[in-house]
């Protein structure tokens with residue numbers, strides 16, 4: 001049981017080209033918390049999330065990861081030939097997670113019908129549901145989500161909001177870049 005922050009960042013700063021995207025960004029996500037990142041297009045929310053995920057090195061500052069995380073990018077990361085089933089199988093095997101749960105995960109995400117359709121033929125919402133399904137393959141305390149509600153219909157939105165709520169009740173935390181109404185109570189908003 002982790003008693004401090006599951007993930008914290010101190011004095012993060014980032015430059016792109018000649019432009020300071022952000023500086024002095026500090027945040028800490030504790031069990032049960034949800035931090036919403038706000039900012040105009042191009043402000044640097046994705047860049048900040050990538051830094052939190054360890055995928056991009058910040059110009060200044062540091063990130064302390066006390067717990068493992070999931071990273072769901074704005075682009076879903078599905079290759080054109082992958083199907084929801086093969087995509088989840090690939091990730092489950094890469095993580096050493098059980099593959100016998102994949103049917104249950106597909107069912108929960110309402111992806112049984114298109115489960116064997118390649119990503120190039122999936123709808124935008126089905127691709128997003130497939131990416132979000134990765135959250136259910138393995139329990140990880142921190143969810144880093146880049147515009148997770150994009151392309152979801154009303155049912156998909158409800159489904160994701162209930163996943164987020166259950167995750168927080170289990171002691172997880174989320175940090176999400178969201179434009180507009182988040183649909184859940186945030187512990188904090190960070191505007192960059």
Ligand SMILES: Nc1ncnc2c1ncn2[C@@H]1O[C@H](COP(=O)(O)OP(=O)(O)OP(=O)(O)O)[C@@H](O)[C@H]1O
Pocket residue numbers: 016017021039040041042043044045046047048177
């Ligand atoms: N690898 C890179 N090299 C150069 N510039 C980059 C790189 N990645 C992002 N940028 C620039 O940094 C700025 C911030 O991009 P970022 O994607 O973080 O913004 P954002 O707040 O997530 O925007 P949006 O709301 O449109 O998704 C943009 O101007 C972008 O062009």
